[in-house]
Amino acid sequence: MYFLFLIFWIILNGRFTLEILLFGLVISAVVYAFICRFMGYSPRKDFFLFRNLILLLTFAGVLVKEIARANLSVLKLILSPKYEPEPALIYFRTDLKYGVSRVLLANSITLTPGTITVSVVGDEFCVHCLDKEFAKGIADSDFVKLLRRMEAGR
Incomplete structure (x- = not known):
């Protein structure tokens, strides 16, 4: 995080000098x-x-892929004249231990078109x-598998 602050400081200054670097190190x-x-x-x-950086980047890639795939599915659902959507409210439990993992899962589900996380109570x-x-398969999706791997590294 320290290095992110330093990089942010340098970017906000718009130029790079020894003074800016030294002052940025202190700030x-x-x-x-x-x-x-x-x-x-x-x-x-x-x-x-840092240790989970690869998993976080993989998670971001999976999220982008799922968003694109869901967009196509919703588009097909909307443009199909003969297909009637059947909305569903599903409940499922997860074995994720940490609140951060649950929030990431809930937000990933909500960001994916066609699904909205209504509530999260405990697990x-x-x-x-x-x-x-x-x-189908929402309780054991790629999101859940990656979050489990991140929690295992904790």
Whole structure:
């Protein structure tokens, strides 16, 4: 996170000089110390994010792929004159342990066209699907598998 603050500082300055770099090193250190002390952040979290960077990038790629695939499915559903959508409200449980993982899953489901996460209570999700076909495999999707792998590395 410290390096992200430093890069952000340099970008906001619009130029790169020794003064800007030295001042940025100090400012970034102060901001990083602040978030570590008052916002519950720690270098351990940085190490976790760095170690799981490949999985996070894979997760982002899977999300983009699923959004594109769902867009095509919704488009087909809308443009098909003979196909009537059958909305469904499904409930499922997940074995994800951490709240961050559950929030990522809920937001990924909502970002995917045709599905909306209605509620998350504990480990139970309620999802509204535009068509019952969209609900198939949602409880054991690629999102859940990647989040499990991220949690295992924690």
